[in-house]
Amino acid sequence: MKRIISFAAAMAIGLCAYAQQSFERVNTTSPEFNADGTVTFRYRNPKAVKVQLNSDCLPQKMTQGPFGVSEANVPVDMKEGPDGVWSYTTSVLEPELYMYNFIVDGVKEVDLANKYMCRDGANWTNYFIISKDSSDAGHYYSVNDTPHGNVARVWYDSPTLGMTRRMTVYTPAGYDKNTKVKYPVLYLLHGGGGDEEAWATLGRAAQILDNLIAEGKAKPMIVVMPNGNTNQIAYSESAPGMNDYNKGERALGAEAASMEESFPDIIKYVEANYRTLKGAANRGICGLSMGGGHTFRTSLMYPDTFGYIGLFSAAATMVHTMDREPHPDQLRSNVKFNQDMKALFDAKPKLYFIGIGSTDFLYDLNKANRDYFDEKGYPYEYLETPGGHIWKNWRIYLTHFAQKLFQ
Amino acid sequence: MKRIISFAAAMAIGLCAYAQQSFERVNTTSPEFNADGTVTFRYRNPKAVKVQLNSDCLPQKMTQGPFGVSEANVPVDMKEGPDGVWSYTTSVLEPELYMYNFIVDGVKEVDLANKYMCRDGANWTNYFIISKDSSDAGHYYSVNDTPHGNVARVWYDSPTLGMTRRMTVYTPAGYDKNTKVKYPVLYLLHGGGGDEEAWATLGRAAQILDNLIAEGKAKPMIVVMPNGNTNQIAYSESAPGMNDYNKGERALGAEAASMEESFPDIIKYVEANYRTLKGAANRGICGLSMGGGHTFRTSLMYPDTFGYIGLFSAAATMVHTMDREPHPDQLRSNVKFNQDMKALFDAKPKLYFIGIGSTDFLYDLNKANRDYFDEKGYPYEYLETPGGHIWKNWRIYLTHFAQKLFQ
Numbered sequence: 001m002k003r004i005i006s007f008a009a010a011m012a013i014g015l016c017a018y019a020q021q022s023f024e025r026v027n028t029t030s031p032e033f034n035a036d037g038t039v040t041f042r043y044r045n046p047k048a049v050k051v052q053l054n055s056d057c058l059p060q061k062m063t064q065g066p067f068g069v070s071e072a073n074v075p076v077d078m079k080e081g082p083d084g085v086w087s088y089t090t091s092v093l094e095p096e097l098y099m100y101n102f103i104v105d106g107v108k109e110v111d112l113a114n115k116y117m118c119r120d121g122a123n124w125t126n127y128f129i130i131s132k133d134s135s136d137a138g139h140y141y142s143v144n145d146t147p148h149g150n151v152a153r154v155w156y157d158s159p160t161l162g163m164t165r166r167m168t169v170y171t172p173a174g175y176d177k178n179t180k181v182k183y184p185v186l187y188l189l190h191g192g193g194g195d196e197e198a199w200a201t202l203g204r205a206a207q208i209l210d211n212l213i214a215e216g217k218a219k220p221m222i223v224v225m226p227n228g229n230t231n232q233i234a235y236s237e238s239a240p241g242m243n244d245y246n247k248g249e250r251a252l253g254a255e256a257a258s259m260e261e262s263f264p265d266i267i268k269y270v271e272a273n274y275r276t277l278k279g280a281a282n283r284g285i286c287g288l289s290m291g292g293g294h295t296f297r298t299s300l301m302y303p304d305t306f307g308y309i310g311l312f313s314a315a316a317t318m319v320h321t322m323d324r325e326p327h328p329d330q331l332r333s334n335v336k337f338n339q340d341m342k343a344l345f346d347a348k349p350k351l352y353f354i355g356i357g358s359t360d361f362l363y364d365l366n367k368a369n370r371d372y373f374d375e376k377g378y379p380y381e382y383l384e385t386p387g388g389h390i391w392k393n394w395r396i397y398l399t400h401f402a403q404k405l406f407q
Numbered sequence: 408m409k410r411i412i413s414f415a416a417a418m419a420i421g422l423c424a425y426a427q428q429s430f431e432r433v434n435t436t437s438p439e440f441n442a443d444g445t446v447t448f449r450y451r452n453p454k455a456v457k458v459q460l461n462s463d464c465l466p467q468k469m470t471q472g473p474f475g476v477s478e479a480n481v482p483v484d485m486k487e488g489p490d491g492v493w494s495y496t497t498s499v500l501e502p503e504l505y506m507y508n509f510i511v512d513g514v515k516e517v518d519l520a521n522k523y524m525c526r527d528g529a530n531w532t533n534y535f536i537i538s539k540d541s542s543d544a545g546h547y548y549s550v551n552d553t554p555h556g557n558v559a560r561v562w563y564d565s566p567t568l569g570m571t572r573r574m575t576v577y578t579p580a581g582y583d584k585n586t587k588v589k590y591p592v593l594y595l596l597h598g599g600g601g602d603e604e605a606w607a608t609l610g611r612a613a614q615i616l617d618n619l620i621a622e623g624k625a626k627p628m629i630v631v632m633p634n635g636n637t638n639q640i641a642y643s644e645s646a647p648g649m650n651d652y653n654k655g656e657r658a659l660g661a662e663a664a665s666m667e668e669s670f671p672d673i674i675k676y677v678e679a680n681y682r683t684l685k686g687a688a689n690r691g692i693c694g695l696s697m698g699g700g701h702t703f704r705t706s707l708m709y710p711d712t713f714g715y716i717g718l719f720s721a722a723a724t725m726v727h728t729m730d731r732e733p734h735p736d737q738l739r740s741n742v743k744f745n746q747d748m749k750a751l752f753d754a755k756p757k758l759y760f761i762g763i764g765s766t767d768f769l770y771d772l773n774k775a776n777r778d779y780f781d782e783k784g785y786p787y788e789y790l791e792t793p794g795g796h797i798w799k800n801w802r803i804y805l806t807h808f809a810q811k812l813f814q
Contacts, residue, residue, distance in 0.1 A: 044514060045511075045512065045514050046512070046513075047454075047455070047456055047512040047513075048454070048512075049454055104452075105452065105453070105454040105455075106453075106454075107451060107452050108519055109519070110517060110519070110531075112515055112516070112517070112531060115526070115528075115529040115531075117526075117531060119522065119524075121522075122522040124517075124519060124522075124524060142644075143640070143641070143644040145571075147562075147571075148562040148571065148573075149562075150559050150560060150562065151559065151560045152557050152558065152559035152560070153557060153558045153559070154557045155554075155555040155556075155557065155580075164552075164554075164555065166555075173562075176680040177680065233550070234550070237549075237550035273583040273584065
C-alpha cells in the first residue's frame, strides 16, 4: 500500500505542474527569511525598467491623503541582478504581520512566488509574519500548537435590508463539543472598503482569539464579523462576472437601510442559532475606522445592548458635522444626541474603549470626541499607539480589547 | 442619522483609497462583459514588450505534459492600445466558470483590476462566471436567490497523523435551525497541489450543493473537504513566514501515515461533532485526480463504509504498477487486491461512479481500470466528457454525482 501512495504523491506533484504548464513558472524565492532577521524580496522580470517594493515593513513617512495627513508607506527601489531578478533586503524586522506588493514600471503587481496573499477589500496584498518568541505580536497572529476555534461563512436573513447576507463567525475551541455551554459574543466590524472577510484575514481575529483563550487571557467567546456595506449580500458573490442574476447587490447609496438600523437582524440571528449568553454583560461591539463609526452609532442607538464598546481609529463624528466642515457645536448642542449619549452611559457599559494611532489622520477627530467625553464625565479607556491608519494598530487594539471582555 | 451615515460611507470609500495611496491605481476595466457575449481583458503596462492572455476560455490544444498528452491552454497575444493598455476580446463564451492570468514578457501576472482571484494550491488565478439562464453550468456555480448552506474552516484531531488539522465543512441550509434533523455526509477530496480550500473555491462545491438542494435535485447533505496532503496541518498556516514555531508541517515524504490510513480520524470527528446519519447508505466519498486515488484506496480499505464512491479523473492505479511501467498483471494478479475489490463489491455500494475527460492524460489509465471492472463484472456508472484534466470537468462530475447521492 505504501508504494501505491508514494507514487500517487509523486504523481500529484507532477499533476499540479502539469495543469499549470502553460503558465510561466515563478521560480524565484521570495520572500526569503535570512538568519540575521532581515528579509529579502525578489521579483524576476528581465524587461522591467524600474521595480519597487511597497510595504509596511519599510520606514513610513507623513503623507497627504484625501482626508488629511497620516503616516504611510514609501516604496523603495529594488536592484536588478543576474537573470533579471530584482531584489531588496530589509533591515532587521520587528515581530509583526507585514503586507507588501511590487510596483513594476509604475504598475502594481503581487509576488506570485509567495503563496500567501489576501484581500483587503478590492486590494490584494502579499503578507508574511515575523515572530521571535511566544510573547510577541507575530506569535499572537500565528496558528500555534493550541486548540483552535472554527471560522464559518454564515448566511443570515436581514429583513431590514431585504437580503440574505453573509457574515463570518468564529466559534471558540470546544464549542462543538461542549454542547451545554453558552458563550458571550463580540461583534467585530470592518472598515471602509473591507467586508465580512477582513478581520478573519488581515485582522487575524481567529488566531488572536485562539492564542489569548489558550493562555487564559481572554474568555472563550463567539466573534461575529458581519458585512458593513449594506448594499452587498457578501463580498464577491453578486456582481457582473460572478452572478448577473443576483438581485441582492444594490448601488452604493441605494441601501434599504443603514448598518445601524439593520444591526438587530444580526443579533437576532446569532442569538437564535448559536448558544449565546444574553444581556449587555455578554455582548461586545467594536470596529475599525468606518466600523468604529458603526460601533459608535449602533451602541448609541441601542444603549442597553452592549456592555463593551470599542472604537478602533474610528471614523465616528460626535462633535463635527457631517459635511466635514468642523462645526463642533452642532452635535454637541443637539438635544437628542446628548440624551442618547446620557442614556448610553446611564446604562453603565463595563468598558468604553478608544484606540488611535498618534499619526492617524483621524487623530484630531478622535481627540475632539475624547474632549466631549471628558467634558461630560463619561468614562472611557484610551490607548494611543505609534503609526497611522493601519492594520498593525487594529490588531493591537483587538488583542488589547479582547482581554478586557466578559470578565 | 441618514446624513451621518452618508458621510461615513463617503469617508469609507476615501479611506480605502487612502490606505492604499502609495500603490499605483489599477484603473483599467478588466474583464469587461460585452453585450454580444464576448469578454474583453485589459492590462495596463506601457513598458511591456509582449503581453499574453492565458485562460481556459480560449481554444485548447493537445499538449505534452510530464505524464502524458492532454488538452491544455494556449496563451494568445494581447494587443497594445493607447496609454499602454493591452487588450484581448474573446469569441462568444459558453456558460462556465473560467480562469485566467496574464503573461507579461514571459512572467506570470494576475489581473489586479479584477478583484475575483483564488488559489489552486500555490497557484493564484483570476476567475469569472458566464451564465445565460437558470439551467446552465454558470448558474449552478453562482450564488442565487436560494437558501444557502454555511462553509466552515474546522480543526479536528488526527491521532493517526499526530496533528490537529484543518478541513472545510459545508452544512446545508437549515442545518443550524433544524436541530433534530440528521444528515448524510459526502467526503469530497481535492487533487495534487490542492488543499482543503480547493473544492470550496474553484470547485464551487457550496454553490453547486445550494442550487441542487434548492431545486430538489440533491438531498440536503453535509460535505466534508479534508486536506489530502498529510504533511500539512492546513494550507498556509505552518511555513516560514507564517509560523516558524509550528511543528505541524512535515517534509513531503515524512508523513506519519497516508491519507487512507488517517481517514477514520476524519469520519470519527465528523460523526461526533455533526448531526450525521450513520452507515454506508449515508456516506459518500469522491475526489479528483490524486483525490480520486485517495477515494479508490480509502473505499477499498474500508469496504463497508461508503455506499457511494466517485472517481473524478482519478489518479488511481488498479492495473498498472507503481513505477509507471505498465505491468498490467501485477495488481490484477495480486491476491489481496482482488480479495479487497471483491469485498468492496460484495458490500454492494449503491453507486460506483467513474468520470474522465476524453482528452485527459489519465484516460488510458482509467480505461484500463474500467476494463478490470468489466472483466470482473463490477457495476459502475461511467461519464465521459470533452476536455482534459481540468476543473470544468470536476465541477460537472460533482454536479452529476451529488444528484445520485442518498436517494
